[in-house]
Amino acid sequence: MKIQQIFANNTVQVLKDDENVLGLAVAGSWLTNEIDEFSDLDLVLVTREKIGGHKDKMVEYAKRLPYFLSGFTGEHVGEPRVLICLYDQPLLHVDLKFVTLEEFRHRIETPILLLDKEGQLQRVLEETEPHFPYPDYQWIEDRFWTWIHYALLKIGRGELIEAFDFFGFLRMVVFGPLLHIKNGNLPRGVRKVETQLPIEDFEQLKETLPTYSRTSLLNSLEHSVVLYRQLRKELFATEVVWHSEAEGKVM
Known part of the structure; x- marks a missing residue:
């Protein structure tokens, strides 16, 4: 039995007699049988009283x-109801999400x-x-060319590390989700792109990975524009308004 399963079973035993606890569910990689030695554990604790x-x-x-070691709330990922924890013996990352029964109705996957305890x-x-959040294509198009201009300014000024970090943002918010959607996957940022994208798409994504040099950053920016134009053409509906004038000026 995997360490995540042992921990989950122990959690049930600890909490089953708590009158405030209605139930416990598990989400994440558990649902697709993809748990391995590197997986964290995503638990959803449903309570009568609001805890989250x-x-x-x-x-x-x-x-x-x-064996609790530490825990902090998940405001940085927009979820203050999640406590991101580290446990020991063995060392394990566990996300504990605290929801009421009403909040349990709104979910991105089926745990x-x-x-x-009561069948509720x-x-x-x-x-x-479940309703998984998908990116708003118009929201992306409204921002994309200003983002590209921002990167150009940073490269031009010599703030190369800031420009370097910017590409991570683009991959997480734009390229990862859009490439996943193109291939029929849920748009989970850049999660598991190494295994869930075909070679051609993955190679294009890798072209947005610069090294620390002005030339490499500019090359990656050009590749980013090429990739975005391809994805925009393939995925965006006709009602999405392209900002062609801004695009032309920035290019």
Whole structure:
């Protein structure tokens, strides 16, 4: 049995008699049987009383599980209801998401239930559908050419590290999601692009990886524009307004 499964089973035993706990579910790579020694564990704890967003209460629950080392809330990923934890023996990354039953109705995937004391979680899953957030193509087009101009300014000024970091942002927000969508995957940033994209698409994405030099940064920026134009043409609906004048000026 994998360490993530052992931890999940132990969590059920610790929390099953808590009157405030309605149930426990697991999400993430568990759902696709892709857990390996490098996987974290995504747990969803459903409670009567609202716990999510109250750090002290979240940490109190997390510390009830054996070998807690540290934990911090997930505002940096837009989710203050998640406590990102590190446990020991063995060392394991665990994301604990705290939701009420009503909040459990709104989800991006359908988790597997590990504990459902009153059958309420199962009823919620039967009554609702998951909705994974997809990028807004107009939102991307409205910003893309200003972003390219921003990168040019940084390269021109010699702020190469800032320009270098900018490419990571583009891959996470634009290229990763769009390439995943092109290939029928969920737009999870650049997650598992090494295994979920065909060679041709992955090679194009790699062209947006610069080294620390002005020439390399400019080459990667040119490749980024080529890739964006290809994806825009293939994916964007006709109602998306292209900013052709801004595009021309920036180029």
